[in-house]
Amino acid sequence: MSGPSDLVRIYGRAFAAACWLLVFGWFTLLVLVPQVTMVDQSLWRMEQPKDAAQLTLDIDRLYNDLSVMKLDRADAPADKQAALDARIAETQAAIREMETRETQPRKVYGPENYTRMSGLHAEIFLRTLAFAALTTLIALVVCYPIACAAAFAGKATTTAVILTALTIPYAINELLRTYAFLMVLDYRGVINTALSWIGIIDLDRDQAIPFLESQAAVFAGLVYAYVLFMVFPIYNALESLDKSQIEAARDLGASSLRTHWRVIIPHAKPGLAVGSIMVFMLSAGSYAVPRILSRGLGGDWFTQLIYRQFFDAHNWNIGSAYSVALLIACLVFVALVMKITRVGLKDMVR
Amino acid sequence: MRGHEIRLEQVCVRFGAVTAVEPTDLTIEAGEFFSILGPSGCGKTTLLRVVSGFLSPSEGRVLIGGRDLTATGPAERPTAMIFQSLALFPQMTVWENVAFGLEARGVDKATRKRRAEELLALVALAEHAGKRPSELSGGQRQRVAIARALAVEPAVLLLDEPLSALDLKLRQHMRAELKAIQRRTGVTFIYITHDQGEALAMSDRIAVMSKGRIEQVATPDGLYATPATPFVATFVGEQNVAEGTIAAIDSGIATLDTPLGRLSGRLIGKAAAGARARLMVRPERLHHAAHVAPTPNTLSAAFARRDLEGPVEMLVFDLDGAQWSIHRQNHGETPRTGPVELAFATEDAMVFAEATP
Numbered sequence: 154m155s156g157p158s159d160l161v162r163i164y165g166r167a168f169a170a171a172c173w174l175l176v177f178g179w180f181t182l183l184v185l186v187p188q189v190t191m192v193d194q195s196l197w198r199m200e201q202p203k204d205a206a207q208l209t210l211d212i213d214r215l216y217n218d219l220s221v222m223k224l225d226r227a228d229a230p231a232d233k234q235a236a237l238d239a240r241i242a243e244t245q246a247a248i249r250e251m252e253t254r255e256t257q258p259r260k261v262y263g264p265e266n267y268t269r270m271s272g273l274h275a276e277i278f279l280r281t282l283a284f285a286a287l288t289t290l291i292a293l294v295v296c297y298p299i300a301c302a303a304a305f306a307g308k309a310t311t312t313a314v315i316l317t318a319l320t321i322p323y324a325i326n327e328l329l330r331t332y333a334f335l336m337v338l339d340y341r342g343v344i345n346t347a348l349s350w351i352g353i354i355d356l357d358r359d360q361a362i363p364f365l366e367s368q369a370a371v372f373a374g375l376v377y378a379y380v381l382f383m384v385f386p387i388y389n390a391l392e393s394l395d396k397s398q399i400e401a402a403r404d405l406g407a408s409s410l411r412t413h414w415r416v417i418i419p420h421a422k423p424g425l426a427v428g429s430i431m432v433f434m435l436s437a438g439s440y441a442v443p444r445i446l447s448r449g450l451g452g453d454w455f456t457q458l459i460y461r462q463f464f465d466a467h468n469w470n471i472g473s474a475y476s477v478a479l480l481i482a483c484l485v486f487v488a489l490v491m492k493i494t495r496v497g498l499k500d501m502v503r
Numbered sequence: 504m505r506g507h508e509i510r511l512e513q514v515c516v517r518f519g520a521v522t523a524v525e526p527t528d529l530t531i532e533a534g535e536f537f538s539i540l541g542p543s544g545c546g547k548t549t550l551l552r553v554v555s556g557f558l559s560p561s562e563g564r565v566l567i568g569g570r571d572l573t574a575t576g577p578a579e580r581p582t583a584m585i586f587q588s589l590a591l592f593p594q595m596t597v598w599e600n601v602a603f604g605l606e607a608r609g610v611d612k613a614t615r616k617r618r619a620e621e622l623l624a625l626v627a628l629a630e631h632a633g634k635r636p637s638e639l640s641g642g643q644r645q646r647v648a649i650a651r652a653l654a655v656e657p658a659v660l661l662l663d664e665p666l667s668a669l670d671l672k673l674r675q676h677m678r679a680e681l682k683a684i685q686r687r688t689g690v691t692f693i694y695i696t697h698d699q700g701e702a703l704a705m706s707d708r709i710a711v712m713s714k715g716r717i718e719q720v721a722t723p724d725g726l727y728a729t730p731a732t733p734f735v736a737t738f739v740g741e742q743n744v745a746e747g748t749i750a751a752i753d754s755g756i757a758t759l760d761t762p763l764g765r766l767s768g769r770l771i772g773k774a775a776a777g778a779r780a781r782l783m784v785r786p787e788r789l790h791h792a793a794h795v796a797p798t799p800n801t802l803s804a805a806f807a808r809r810d811l812e813g814p815v816e817m818l819v820f821d822l823d824g825a826q827w828s829i830h831r832q833n834h835g836e837t838p839r840t841g842p843v844e845l846a847f848a849t850e851d852a853m854v855f856a857e858a859t860p
């Protein structure tokens with residue numbers, strides 16, 4: 154396309170310029186600056202100087218010299234005292250300079266923050282990615298039928314009811330929502346109480362099912378927390394499907410399964426990709442849900458590790474490195490999903 | 504491939520309080536090219552969906568090839584539908600589209616591909632087999648849809664305004680193509696359209712629908728020459744209309760008193776003197792009085808304008824409060840304005856009495 158952009162044509166130069174300025178400002182402030190700071194932070198560390206031992210020896214030697222000089226000065230004739238005083242001051246300054254060098258670590262750039270990740274931390278990192286992928290898969294399996302139900306309900310009211318019901322929980326803060334879920338899954342939570350009412354378990358004899366002690370609780374919590382981000386992209390994609398394609402498939406004798414596999418899912422692919430990417434990123438980066446639901450019993454999520462690097466260990470460099478590692482892993486996931494589904498960026502914004 | 508006969512017995516479709524199709528009896532013969540013609544919203548698609556099995560009739564039975572298939576789904580019926588939007592699968596190649604019905608029936612890939620190629624050859628698209636539907640032109644996509652429907656060897660092909668998205672030239676070309684495919688395959692075609700030209704050009708028989716009711720079933724010639732109802736008379740072709748009261752009826756000829764004068768024509772149906780009625784004359788049956796044998800039906804008019812339509816021209820005249828027109832061969836010039844006498848033969852006019860409420 155040549156000539157002025159649509160923006161200029163519709164709103165005029167001044168307004169278009171304001172828009173572009175806003176976009177530019179937004180990009181700089183909210184995208185570029187934080188990421189660049191984080192990457193920079195992750196690439197340096199404070200290091201004790203390498204020649205620290207030699208320095209200590211040198212300082213010791215200078216201290217010896219100093220004591221000798223002080224003794225000399227006590228015995229020296231008056232005309233030589235001034236020269237000795239100058240030398241003493243000189244030596245003292247040198248000692249001070251070397252001492253600061255000895256105790257003050259230096260800022261050193263290098264990849265060590267990444268490469269020195271301990272085995273345990275690397276394991277948590279990989280496990281978090283695997284669990285996030287699993288959460289995504291579960292969300293995909295749970296949300297596709299919901300999105301289908303909403304898109305193919307036939308009646309507008311049914312669609313509205315399904316979508317509203319999905320949205321309502323999001324009016325509540327994520328933390329509170331997660332606590333609500335905790336109350337459902339707790340030892341004496343809603344599910345266990347209901348089961349004891351039916352008579353399947355006896356709460357008083359400690360037969361409560363320990364949902365919260367297994368990773369399943371975290372998966373369920375994450376899926377619960379992020380369904381919307383999976384359902385809406387899929388729903389949007391399905392909504393744009395010409396319904397007569399489904400009828401045509403049926404008319405040609407295709408089973409429901411084949412219709413989904415060959416007609417509906419290929420059409421919904423961009424939605425499936427966008428939903429998967431969002432849920433993966435959100436669950437890999439989730440802090441509250443695994444923290445609240447596993448309560449330390451189900452093993453750490455990588456985000457908890459990052460949190461501790463920042464706020465307990467006060468090692469912002471390692472914290473940044475871990476954050477950037479997670480970011481890179483997410484980007485790799487995005488690329489992977491786009492490759493697998495053969496969906497381009499342009500398809501996603503469709 | 505051989506067509507099947509279709510019989511609808513007292514088929515009726517209601518959506519809540521709305522009756523989309525009134526109780527209808529209809530027989531479509533095996534191997535016939537049958538069109539359903541009617542204005543938008545008259546229930547054409549609804550009727551077709553009943554035949555295809557996507558919609559169960561509220562009442563009545565659907566028999567295809569002599570079997571009662573009222574309760575059978577679309578997949579099990581020997582029918583195939585061509586949708587108004589064509590509904591090609593955009594993610595599949597052309598040949599995969601055509602072979603989809605066979606794929607659903609578990610036919611192996613090699614056979615599928617061979618069969619798809621045969622069908623694509625039939626619709627002259629053999630060299631496009633590997634393309635996606637989006638890479639084809641409108642007419643080519645249309646033919647892919649036909650090939651896809653024919654692949655499942657249906658006995659009945661159902662077409663819901665399949666040409667409405669095409670431009671005029673292509674539409675005329677596709678008419679001939681469709682007709683030829685129908686001849687070659689012998690499949691029964693049920694063709695829905697609101698374009699009378701299409702219906703008249705292609706069909707063996709036409710049903711004209713209005714407001715959920717079939718008004719008349721006839722051959723194209725029969726429909727044009729002897730419409731059974733005023734709706735059919737005005738919907739198919741054009742008419743010059745005069746309203747009035749019946750003054751006399753004599754051996755099938757009704758004489759009307761109208762604001763344009765006293766006019767007579769053949770009475771269609773029954774009526775008594777004194778009833779309100781409409782007299783209709785086709786534009787090609789109206790002439791300048793000077794050019795025809797004397798008739799009792801003459802009108803004074805003033806020439807208004809000339810609409811050229813290529814080989815023919817339409818002359819429009821102002822009458823007392825009405826506009827009538829003459830459809831004739833292109834004379835190559837615009838007549839002078841001024842008063843003229845128009846005339847038509849009594850046997851060229853039709854009189855429909857208004858239904859007594």
Ligand SMILES: Nc1ncnc2c1ncn2[C@@H]1O[C@H](COP(=O)(O)OP(=O)(O)OP(=O)(O)O)[C@@H](O)[C@H]1O
Pocket residue numbers: 518521522523541542543544545546547548549550697
């Ligand atoms: N699913 C439905 N629910 C309620 N009313 C319907 C439904 N489908 C069709 N109708 C009504 O039935 C009538 C006939 O509709 P139909 O689609 O058969 O018309 P049509 O003749 O195919 O019109 P067109 O030429 O515009 O396609 C219309 O008044 C329509 O509003």
Ligand SMILES: [Mg+2]
Pocket residue numbers: 547548549663
């Ligand atoms: Mg229709």
